[in-house]
Amino acid sequence: MNVLEVHDLKKYFATQKAVDGISMNIEEGGIFGLLGPNGAGKTTLLRMITGIFYQDSGDIIFDGKKFNPEKDIAHIGYMPEERGLYKKMKIGEQAIYLARLKGLSKSDANAKIKVWFERLEMESWWNKKVEDLSKGMSQKLQFVTTVLHNPKLIILDEPFSGLDPVNANLIKDEIFNLAKNGSTVIFSTHRMEQVEEICNRIVLVNKGKNILDGTIANIKNNFKENIYSLLADNLPSQENATLFEVVNQKPGKLLLKLKDNIKPNDVLLHFINAGSAIHAFNEVLPSLNEIFIKLVEGTATARQFQNVN
């Protein structure tokens, strides 16, 4: 069951094709990474999914039905990249206010906030104002107000920016927890190491189009280049190797690129026959970072302004 489907979504601004025909399906209960360089159209895409913008064309299907912002935004929690809170308002009141805007009743909001505040050790904050909080603390509060109403779909745009490692881990655990309890999380970022750690599936967006879509394991497999690393003693000379090319060589360590139609076993046999003592032999998959750079490289880093008719 897909909680969200996006079909050929388009949104053009006066000088930008911000989103130019993106399609994707997001399954229920997973953590989904939305990647892309700056200005790729991520924020515009998210704003359409959250009902802030209307698309020029294309369809958004939320929970099996056509997306109806009026009704459906109560089931979405969105933490935008440009986020903040009312500085002069008391924290408890503020959390209740934001929850009620999502359609919760006052008592319901109150109870849920109490639970969350207890869990994240924020009970003493209730009567403080946001201006008294540090940046990390207000990020935590912002996260709580985003997920408070038990949304089906949680959209987090760069959720860890400004957080120290301890608080980042805390939020990360909560994200895992939410996914485990059935919420779907869309996680938008350009920080690849976080994506590899957290997400099951990703979509890579560039210049308003999606250029890559799939599970992380699949994507890595598709982009693998038959590179193996070998740790061994008594390595033979590599001068007339026919099975592979040497990518990198250090004492006791080789990075090999296998030639076409050569099996790893052939390579292993070659080294065993040569009398090497093998400690480790494993395939090297490209990191998401490398894939990202490979795909995005060559396209202009900043989008050029263009005329859109």
Place this chain on the structure above:
Amino acid sequence: MNKILLILNREYLSRVKKKSFLFTTILFPAMFIAIIFGTSYLGNSVQKLDIAVIDSSGYFGDSLLAKVNAMDSSIIFSPVKDTAVQSNFRNAGYDGYIIIPPVVWQTGRKNIKFITDKTHGVGTESLIDNKLNVIWNEVVNEKLGIDNEKKIVLSTSSISIKEENQKNKNSNSSVSSTIGYVCGFLIYFILLIYGSQVMMGVMEEKTNRIAEVVVSSVKPFQLMLGKIIGISLVALTQFFIWVACIFLVYTVGKIMGSESAVAGSIVTGIQKSFASVNLPLILGCFAFYFMGGFFFYSSLYAAIGSAINEDVREAQSLSFPITLLIIFAIFMMTVAIRDPSGPIAVWGSIIPFTSPIVMMARLPFGVPDTVPVWQLILSMVLLVIGFLCTTWIAAKIYRTGILMYGKKTTWKEMIKWAFRK
């Protein structure tokens, strides 16, 4: 709808609960009164001058000078015989001197010189002028043989006219003007003060970066409308507190009226002035024009607030044209009060940009004699259409502006946002 109520509630309570609300509620009437009395007080107080009078005409005798000195002590004339005072009047303790040349009493004399070492301005000049003329009149009267009895007749006997509207015998143009001024200025202040509050409120949401968080829960239009209505209710609350205070003073005065002469006279004064105007109509129209004008202008202020990026100077320059319109309306109002049936008054009270202020200034002069019913209805209908239009345009600007960061917005861009699909 429910969400607008939530937003409105927050906007209202967060403002009314602030200490500054109580402060301005008390301070504003105090300042209003202080300005009215303060300026008239300051206007009357003129610096003291001691002037040496060297008389060679023979008319300005010591006794006449002493007589006018006794009338008003702000300017003292000291008769001086020694002409040497001219070269060092400052050392002799004078602020200046006047040499009165020989004068023929039938013609008098123009441009007698008042010599000083600094300029005192027109006000002082006319004061001295008046005082010298008091003496001169005595001299001329004496020469003409006019005695005291005739003098009294000359000064008191005059005729004057007073307008009476045959359709409305009670109308009193000075009371009407006063009420008109007060209503017009109240709306003017409320539009300026609370209009800029709307602008600052929108700016705050944008610079705090909460705008996008909120518009993921509610429509931008709901957020804008909630804010405008909330703040308008704050203004209304403040206004009701003032009205309640006046009513309280009035009632207390009425009770005490039988015992205290001063309180009694105030009460009868208020009763008399209210009897000459249609009070329910004025109050009803005030509420209407207040709300209409507020929606009209504050939605424009909201649109401008949404286009600003944290820079207060930008706010000033962008909101200046709107503020100018309101100031222009107050100029129209002063014209309208002098001539409440003239073309400027009529058109100013019909066009929505100025009607909230100008119509409120005209209404106390009477409906339907000074303000025909068709004009009142046309003005109201146009104001409603006007604020629907500005709210609609403002909503489109607001929707785009509130999510735009970093770039300086121009009027041209805002107009583009307003009129695209």
